[in-house]
Amino acid sequence: MKKYILDFVVRHNEKLGGRFGLLKLTPANGSQLPEIAAGQFVQVSVDGSKTTFLRRPISINFVDKVTNELWLLIRNAGNGTEHLLSSKPGDVLNMVMPLGNGFPVEDATGRVLLVGGGVGTAPLLYLGKILRDNGLDVNYLIGARTKDELLMIDNLKEYGTVYISTDDGSAGDPGLVTQNKVWDEKWDRIYCCGPAPMMKGVARNARKSSTQCFVSLENMMACGVGACLCCVERTTKGNVCVCTEGPVFEINQLTWQD
Amino acid sequence: MARLNVEIGSLKLKNPVLTASGTFGYGTEFADFVDLNRLGGFIVKGTTLNAREGNDYPRMAETPSGMLNAVGLQNKGVDYFINNIYPTLLDIDSEIIVNVSGASIDDYVEVARRLAPLERINAIEVNISCPNVKQGGMAFGTTCEGAASVTKAVRNAFNKTLIVKLSPNVTDIASIAKAVEAEGADSVSLINTMLGMAIDVERQRPYLSTITGGLSGPAVRPIAVRMVWQVAKAVKIPIIGLGGITSGKDALEFIMAGATAIQVGTYNFVDPTVTSKIVDEIDDYCHRHNVSDINELRGII
Ligand SMILES: Cc1cc2nc3c(=O)[nH]c(=O)nc-3n(C[C@H](O)[C@H](O)[C@H](O)COP(=O)(O)OP(=O)(O)OC[C@H]3O[C@@H](n4cnc5c(N)ncnc54)[C@H](O)[C@@H]3O)c2cc1C
Ligand SMILES: Cc1cc2nc3c(=O)[nH]c(=O)nc-3n(C[C@H](O)[C@H](O)[C@H](O)COP(=O)(O)O)c2cc1C
Ligand code: FES
Secondary structure: OOOEEEEEEEEEEEEEEOEEEEEEEOOOOOOOOOOOOOOOOEEEEEOOOOOOOOOEEEEEEEEEEEOOOEEEEEOEEEEEEEEHHHOOOOOEEEEEEEEEOOOOHHHHHHHEEEEEEEEHHHHHHHHHHHHHHHEEEEEEEEOOOOOOHOOOHHHHHOOOEEEEEOOOOOOEOOOOHHHHHHHOOOOOOEEEEEOHHHHHHHHHHHHHHEEEEEEEOOOOOOOHHHHHHHOOEEOOEEEEEEEHOOOOEEEEEEEOOO | OOEOOOEEEOEOOOOOOOOOOOOOOOOOOHHHOOOOHOOOOEEEEEEEOOOEEOOOOOOEEEEOOOOOOOOOOEEEEHHHHHHHHHHHOOOOOOEEEEEEEEOOHHHHHHHHHHHOOOOOOOOEEEEOOOOOOOOOOHHOOOOOOHHHHHHHHHHOOOEEEEEOOOOOOOOOHHHHHHHHHHHOOOEEOOOOEEEEOEOOOOOEEEEEOOOOEEOHHHHHHHHHHHHHHHHHHHHOOOOEEOOOOHHHHHHHHHHHHHOOEEEEEHHHHHOOHHHHHHHHHHHHHHOOOOOOOOHHHHOOO
C-alpha cells in the first residue's frame, strides 16, 4: 500500500474522560483520504513540544469517508501525546501514513469478538465497522480500570454488541476482560488490542478454545517504515519489525509463553 | 543549478548527499517519499558474513534532540543481500554503498571479497565503530592498530572505493584517521554513534536491553563537526561527514569543516523527505552566495 506524508487540519478535538481525547482531522490540501485498512497507524510529528524529537505512532481509530475525516484516539502518556491533545481546530499535524499491515478481514466469517483495553480500543472502532459492513456478527469486549475510563462505547455500539469488564466493577462484569462471561461462548475469531498482559491473557483464552486470534502490538518505534529495526518482536521467524510485518500478528506467530 | 558533483576515491557522486547506514533501510523503504535517483547515493544496512538476529527489544529510547539505539547489526547476511536485495536495487540511478561489519578481521575480508564482483557496488563502508556488538565492531575502531589492521586486510580484498567509518568514542580521532589513510583507505566517514545511556527512573531500569547504546541525532552534531574539522586537518583523503544533519545548513557546516560529502541518518525518521530537501537547500545556498561549485566551500574554516 502506498505511503504518504500529508498535512492534516484538526477539525475537532473532543475531551473524553480521564487522560483521553479524540482528534478528528482532514487532509489540509482538501484531497480524499488515501486507502486505509483497519489496524493501520500513522506516525505523527509533534511540532512545538520542547522534548519530542521523533514522530509518535498512533493507531487509526476511524475513517469517516462521508466527512473525509481521520480519527485518532489518544491517551496522554507524556509530552508528545499531551501536546497532540492540546491542539486546536485549525492546527496542522503532519503524518506519515498509512503504516503497518492492519487486521485481516477478508477471510473472517460468523461471530467475531473484538477485545480492547484502555487506549487499545482505538483501532477496534474502524475494524468493527468494516467487519459489520462485511456482514459479520460483531461483538466488543472492552476492559478498563473503572467506568470513567471506558472509551467511545456509544460509537462502538453502532457496529456491534458491547460487553464490558471493569477492574472495580463500576460497569459490566467485575474483574479482567479474560474473566468476562463472553468467554463461555463460542467465537469464530478474536481480534485484540491493549496492554501486553491483557493481550497475553486473551491469547491464552483463545488458545484454550482453539479460536483464531489476532493481536495488535505497540512496540516502541523510531522510523515506522521498516528502516531502523528498533521495533522488533521475536516471532517464529526470528526478530521482525512490528511497523511493517505488524502491528497485527496471529498469536501463533509470536513466542508468547503460557 | 550549481555544480554539486563530488568525488570520493573513484566514486563520482551527482551531489554530496548520502544516507547513513541503518537509517534508510535498503532505500526502497523510502521510495514513496523520495526520488532515490536525486541522491548522491545511499549506504545500506550493516551487513555481516552470517545472518544476525541483533539485540533484544527494547532497542531504542528517545533522548534530548536525538535517540539511543542498540539494534546490534540485525541483518540477513551478505549472501542474502547479494541474492535477494541487490537485484532489486539495480534500477536506481545513484551509488549504492554497502556498510560492512564483522566480529573478526576474517569476517570483514570475506564480506568485502563477496561484494567485490558486484557491478553496481563501487564502494563499501567498513564499520569499525559499532558500539552495539560485543566483539569486533567498536573495538577495532578505538585503537590505531585495530583500525589499521582491518583497513589493511580489507584493502587487499577489495580494489574499488574503500571508505572506513570511524568511531567518535576515542580521544584522538585524527590519529585513527591517519592510521587508516596510511593503510590505503580511500576515504573516512565520521561519526558513528556515541556511546550513551538512559535510565527510566519510574521503572528503575535502563531503557535499552543492552543498558548502553549509540547516541545519534542533532544532539551529537557539534561533536561531529568538530571531529570532521580535526580529521580534515590531519588527512588528505576525502571525508564524509555525518552526525545530526537535518537541513542543508547543517550539511554545509560539515562541508565547510572539511567534508566532501555528507550522510543523513536519524533525521530520516523525523522527515522521510529530508534528503531530497537537503539537495535543494544546498543548491539554493550556492545561488544565494554565488558559489558555482560546491567543492569551493570545502574546508574553508
Ligand atoms: C503501532 C502503535 C499504535 C499506537 N496507537 C496509539 C493510539 O491509538 N493512541 C495512543 O494514545 N497511543 C498509541 N500508541 C502509543 C503511543 O505511541 C505512545 O504513548 C506515545 O508515543 C508516547 O509518547 P509521549 O511523548 O506522549 O510520551 P513519552 O514521554 O515519549 O513516553 C511516556 C511513556 O510512554 C512510554 N512509551 C513511549 N512510546 C511508547 C510506545 N510506542 N508504546 C508504548 N509505550 C510507549 C515511554 O516508555 C514512557 O514510559 C501506539 C503505539 C504504537 C507503536
Ligand atoms: C537505528 C540506527 C541504526 C544504525 N545502524 C548502523 C549500522 O548498521 N552501521 C553503521 O555503520 N552505522 C549505523 N548507525 C549509525 C548511523 O549510520 C550514523 O553514523 C549515526 O546515526 C550518526 O548520524 P545521525 O546523527 O545523522 O543519525 C545506525 C544509527 C541508527 C540510529
Ligand atoms: S520503527 Fe523503524 S523498523 Fe519499525
